Amino acid sequence: MTLDDLRVFVAVCEAGSLSAVARDLGCTQSAVSQRIKRLEREAGSGLLERRPRGVAPTQAGRILHRAAADGIGGLDLALHRLADLRAGDGGTVRVTTGATTVRHFMSGAVVAFRTHHPHVNLEFRTESSSRRCFEVVADGSSELAWITIGPPVPGIEQHPVVRLPWVLAVRADDPLADRERIEPEELAGIRHIRLPENSTSRMRLDDHLSHREAGPVPPPSTTSVADWDTALLLAELGVGHAVVPRLPGLHASAHPALRLIPIAALPPLATGWAVRRWEALSPAAVAFAETVTACLGGDTERASGGAERATAGLGGDAEKGKTVTAGPGGGRAGSQALTTGSWSSVTHFS
Numbered sequence: 001m002t003l004d005d006l007r008v009f010v011a012v013c014e015a016g017s018l019s020a021v022a023r024d025l026g027c028t029q030s031a032v033s034q035r036i037k038r039l040e041r042e043a044g045s046g047l048l049e050r051r052p053r054g055v056a057p058t059q060a061g062r063i064l065h066r067a068a069a070d071g072i073g074g075l076d077l078a079l080h081r082l083a084d085l086r087a088g089d090g091g092t093v094r095v096t097t098g099a100t101t102v103r104h105f106m107s108g109a110v111v112a113f114r115t116h117h118p119h120v121n122l123e124f125r126t127e128s129s130s131r132r133c134f135e136v137v138a139d140g141s142s143e144l145a146w147i148t149i150g151p152p153v154p155g156i157e158q159h160p161v162v163r164l165p166w167v168l169a170v171r172a173d174d175p176l177a178d179r180e181r182i183e184p185e186e187l188a189g190i191r192h193i194r195l196p197e198n199s200t201s202r203m204r205l206d207d208h209l210s211h212r213e214a215g216p217v218p219p220p221s222t223t224s225v226a227d228w229d230t231a232l233l234l235a236e237l238g239v240g241h242a243v244v245p246r247l248p249g250l251h252a253s254a255h256p257a258l259r260l261i262p263i264a265a266l267p268p269l270a271t272g273w274a275v276r277r278w279e280a281l282s283p284a285a286v287a288f289a290e291t292v293t294a295c296l297g298g299d300t301e302r303a304s305g306g307a308e309r310a311t312a313g314l315g316g317d318a319e320k321g322k323t324v325t326a327g328p329g330g331g332r333a334g335s336q337a338l339t340t341g342s343w344s345s346v347t348h349f350s
Contacts, residue, residue, distance in 0.1 A: 001038065001039060001042045003072075003075075004035070005035045005036075005038055005039050006039070006068040006071075006072060007072060008021060008025070008032055008035045008036070009035070009036060009039055009047065009061075009064065009065070009068060010065060010068050010069050010072060011024070011025075012032065012036065012048065012055065013048075013056075013057050013061065013065040015054075016051075016053075016054040016055060016056060017054040017055065018032050018033060018036075018054075018055060020054075036048060039064070043060060043064060045058070045060040046058050046060065046061075047060055047061035047064060048061055049061075069138065069139070070138075070155060072139070072140070073138050073139050073140040073276065074140065074276070074280075075140070076139065076140030076141070091120050091121070091282055091283075091284040092120070092121040092122075092123055092284070093120060093121070093122050093123070093143065093144070093282070093284045093285050093288045094123045094125065094141065094142040094143055094144070095122070095123065095124050095125070095142060095143070095144045095145070095146065095288070096124075096125045096126075096127050096132075096133045096136045096137065096141070096142040096144070096145040096146070097124055097125070097126060097127070097133075097145070097146045098126070098127070098128070098133075098146065098227065099126055099128070099226070099227045099229075100227055100228060100229045100247075101146045102124060103229075103249060104247040104248050104249045104250065105146060105162075105247075105248055105249070105271070105292065105296065106146070106292055106295075107249060108249075108295040109288070109291040109292040109294075109295040109296075110122065112291050112295060113287065113288050113291045116287075117284065117287065120284045120287075120288075122288070125141070125142060127145075128226070129199060130147045130148055130150055130199070130200045130274075133145035133146075133147050133274055134147070134153050134156050134274060137156060137274050137275060137276055138155055138156060138276065140276075143275065143276075143281055143282060143285040144273055144274075144275060144281070144285055144288070144289060145273070145274040145275075146271065146272070146273065146274075147200070147271065147272070147273070147274045148199070148200035148201050148204070148269060148270070148271050149200075149270040149271060149272055150200040150203075150204075153274075155276065156274050156275070156276065157274070157275050157276070157277060157278055158272065158273070158274050159272050159273045159274075159275065159278065160270040160271070160272040161271065161272035161273060161292070161293050161296060162248070162270075162271055162272065162296045163268035163269065163270050163271075164245035164246055164247065164248075164268055164269045164270075164271060165245070165246050165262060165263075165264070165266075165268050166205070166243060166244070166245060166246070166262075166263040166266040166268070166269065167243075167244060167245075167246045167260040167261060167262055167263060168182050168187070168190070168241055168242070168243055168260070168261040168263055169231065169232050169235035169236070169241065169242040169243075169244055169258055169259070169260055169261075170235060170241050170258075170259050170261065171235060171236055171237070171238040171257060171258065171259070172257045172258065172259055173238075173257075174238070174241075174259070176190075176241070176259075176261060177259040177261075179261050180261075180262075181261060181262045181263070181264055182261050182262075182263055183263070183265060184208070184209055184263060184265050184266055187209065187243060187263075190240070190241040191223075191239075191240035191241055192223075192240060192241060192242075192243070193223045193224070193225060193231050193234050193235060193239065193240040193241065193242040194223065194224035194225070195224075195225065195228075195231065195243075195244070201228075201245065201269055204269055205243060205266075208266050208267060223239055223240050225242075228244045228245065228247060231244050232244060232250075232255060232258060233255075235258060236255050236257050236258040243263065245268075245269045245271075246260060246262075248296060273289055
């Protein structure tokens with residue numbers, strides 16, 4: 001049994017196809033089958049069963065897949081760390097985010113972090129869903145992923161950082177534009193711009209609305225979007241109304257004809273970090289996470305302090321795990337308070 005055999009087995013389990021893995025690896029399907037057969041001889045049990053379309057792991061295969069996936073992810077992360085040490089550049093922090101995350105949640109932190117750690121590489125990878133973010137953290141491609149906090153995911157820690165209040169985004173000349181607040185039951189009658197299909201934010205919103213006695217989930221819409229920024233733009237153009245989280249770093253100059261009306265009765269949406277294990281993060285990753293948390297709390301001095309504290313740790317030991325806060329998703333107690341946005345009146349962007 002070799003590490004390459006295990007890598008191929010994990011890939012086959014996740015792809016559900018021997019031929020697809022063979023194409024990805026640039027080898028024959030027979031070569032992939034031989035690796036699987038070698039593992040089955042070692043395990044003394046069948047690991048895959050044929051299905052009408054592809055293959056699926058047996059009960060024994062599922063046991064080996066879980067163990068191998070966890071082990072390979074940790075090993076890949078260690079190899080990344082070793083490469084950073086050999087390069088002597090202070091390390092690399094690999095962060096997976098959504099399409100607009102850096103703009104709204106991390107722009108100030110990137111500047112603060114770069115000031116104190118000019119030799120640490122920052123690598124940002126964009127994914128379209130929390131599920132994909134979890135996958136790249138699980139396989140070791142990224143140490144950190146910024147996600148909407150959702151249900152527990154095996155092998156992943158979710159650490160909430162900031163809560164975002166829900167708002168209704170409307171055009172400035174809309175009849176609702178002068179409202180100081182809007183109630184959830186009133187949302188059933190709006191021209192709704194739908195949030196991304198299968199996104200955690202949409203599932204949270206639909207769940208909040210469907211469980212309220214006052215009214216149903218808003219009716220189906222002919223307009224849907226892939227991200228929150230597009231929803232805001234379409235609302236400003238008068239295409240419809242958008243129920244979105246109130247994003248940090250949302251500047252009036254970017255949306256001069258937009259109004260944001262608080263929906264105070266809806267529970268805020270929690271966002272934060274997904275990691276494999278907080279204690280296993282590199283000192284540079286801890287420093288970057290601390291800096292983001294502090295900047296979102298509006299404390300630039302604390303942000304600088306968070307970045308500085310890890311400076312010594314980049315060459316040795318760093319104080320780890322201190323920025324993660326108690327809250328939904330299993331975050332642990334630490335030195336930062338979970339930031340909560342609050343909006344008591346309509347926001348006028350004009």
